[in-house]
Amino acid sequence: MADIDRDALRKLAEAATPGPWEIDPDGRTINATESDGESYAVGEAYDLDVPTGDAAFIATARTALPALLDALDAAEAEVARLRERFQEAKLGMHASAPHGLTCADCGIGAYPCDACFAALDRARKGGT
Numbered sequence: 001m002a003d004i005d006r007d008a009l010r011k012l013a014e015a016a017t018p019g020p021w022e023i024d025p026d027g028r029t030i031n032a033t034e035s036d037g038e039s040y041a042v043g044e045a046y047d048l049d050v051p052t053g054d055a056a057f058i059a060t061a062r063t064a065l066p067a068l069l070d071a072l073d074a075a076e077a078e079v080a081r082l083r084e085r086f087q088e089a090k091l092g093m094h095a096s097a098p099h100g101l102t103c104a105d106c107g108i109g110a111y112p113c114d115a116c117f118a119a120l121d122r123a124r125k126g127g128t
Contacts, residue, residue, distance in 0.1 A: 006073070009065060
């Protein structure tokens with residue numbers, strides 16, 4: 001994934017009017033709503049040649065960005081958790097196997113061996 005400065009993006013979002021941000025029916029004016037319910041224009045396309053989709057993108061991105069950053073953080077945390085569980089399963093999967101340490105990571109020919117399949121199946125089901 002491209003290097004994204006999430007902290008900088010969060011600071012930009014926190015410095016902006018919280019919103020939600022919405023588009024006027026004219027498709028060119030971006031309005032922000034303060035926490036007290038007061039709404040005011042935060043941007044407007046003065047050039048009539050500017051596509052109205054630009055204003056919609058800006059308003060939608062402002063509202064969506066914090067949630068997307070949170071979702072990205074949560075997804076990366078889940079990947080790290082699953083990697084850790086996989087490593088634990090890999091280390092422990094042959095402990096009870098009658099043939100001992102085997103398969104590609106542990107030395108037996110065919111990968112994955114039955115013990116690997118069983119450990120992966122347990123991990124998918126939430127077991128260890």
